[in-house]
Amino acid sequence: MKTVLITGANKGIGFETAKQLAQLNHFVYLGSRDKQHGLEAVKKLNEQGITNIETIMIDVTDINSVRQAKQELENKIDALDILINNAGIAGDLPQDFVTGNIENLRRIFDTNFFGTVQTTQEFLPLLRKSAEASIINVSSEVGSIALRTEAGRNTNRDKYNAYGASKTALNAFTVMLANELHDTGICVNSVTPGYTATDLNQFQGAKAVEDGAVPIVKLATQSHPGTTAKFFKDGGEVSW
Numbered sequence: 299m300k301t302v303l304i305t306g307a308n309k310g311i312g313f314e315t316a317k318q319l320a321q322l323n324h325f326v327y328l329g330s331r332d333k334q335h336g337l338e339a340v341k342k343l344n345e346q347g348i349t350n351i352e353t354i355m356i357d358v359t360d361i362n363s364v365r366q367a368k369q370e371l372e373n374k375i376d377a378l379d380i381l382i383n384n385a386g387i388a389g390d391l392p393q394d395f396v397t398g399n400i401e402n403l404r405r406i407f408d409t410n411f412f413g414t415v416q417t418t419q420e421f422l423p424l425l426r427k428s429a430e431a432s433i434i435n436v437s438s439e440v441g442s443i444a445l446r447t448e449a450g451r452n453t454n455r456d457k458y459n460a461y462g463a464s465k466t467a468l469n470a471f472t473v474m475l476a477n478e479l480h481d482t483g484i485c486v487n488s489v490t491p492g493y494t495a496t497d498l499n500q501f502q503g504a505k506a507v508e509d510g511a512v513p514i515v516k517l518a519t520q521s522h523p524g525t526t527a528k529f530f531k532d533g534g535e536v537s538w
């Protein structure tokens with residue numbers, strides 16, 4: 299049984315990931331920036347017979363909230379095995395770089411990049427106490443420079459340029475942190491759920507959340523010591 303913290307898990311892919319990991323008998327701390335939404339999410343799972351789960355209030359953009367969450371977890375557990383940095387926002391449209399609003403860009407980066415970095419920094423001491431710790435950054439293929447530069451590629455999703463850039467930065471964080479932590483045995487990887495129907499895309503995504511959570515759950519549960527600095531998707535790897 300592993301102890302897992304998932305940010306932004308009151309709904310969407312994070313919620314489904316929490317559910318699937320709890321069903322596999324791991325103990326899950328379901329992160330929610332809104333206390334009530336977190337309690338409601340846990341209640342929903344309790345009603346399905348899932349009890350190895352608790353909510354924890356965490357707004358990744360607010361350092362005081364992150365520190366409070368860390369303090370709360372430190373009082374409950376000796377070590378954290380898996381941190382899943384799932385909280386994310388898509389931001390407003392349009393968000394092209396020619397005319398896009400800079401405040402929108404900052405807001406997206408504040409959650410998807412800076413929020414993830416500060417959450418990870420705060421929880422690292424608890425992760426270091428685990429025998430097999432793993433940090434999982436929930437990224438997106440729209441952040442892949444390799445896919446963006448593929449000839450002829452111009453999908454509807456490519457209009458999410460600010461969001462895509464924030465995920466590119468997140469992927470850089472994955473690789474650079476993995477290298478920094480190389481000698482500690484802590485694995486750091488990115489994973490994409492694939493285009494999944496959630497609030498983030500007004501439920502336009504092609505996959506159901508049950509399927510979107512699968513690559514995240516796989517990465518969290520497969521024992522693969524030494525697998526670090528990789529970018530996974532369902533059934534394989536994504537080029538950076």
Ligand SMILES: NC(=O)c1ccc[n+]([C@@H]2O[C@H](COP(=O)([O-])OP(=O)(O)OC[C@H]3O[C@@H](n4cnc5c(N)ncnc54)[C@H](OP(=O)(O)O)[C@@H]3O)[C@@H](O)[C@H]2O)c1
Pocket residue numbers: 305306307308309310311312330331332335356357358359383384385386387409413436437438439490491492493494495496497498499503
């Ligand atoms: N859906 C897709 O097609 C897709 C594809 C690739 C990657 N992803 C990634 O998957 C992750 C989950 O997205 P989703 O599709 O499940 O979207 P979602 O349903 O909108 O869920 C996003 C979650 O993040 C939380 N969140 C937002 N800002 C936060 C903050 N400052 N602090 C803490 N939590 C915050 C939201 O909380 P509230 O309920 O309070 O807003 C919500 O719980 C994101 O990182 C997203 O970029 C999604």
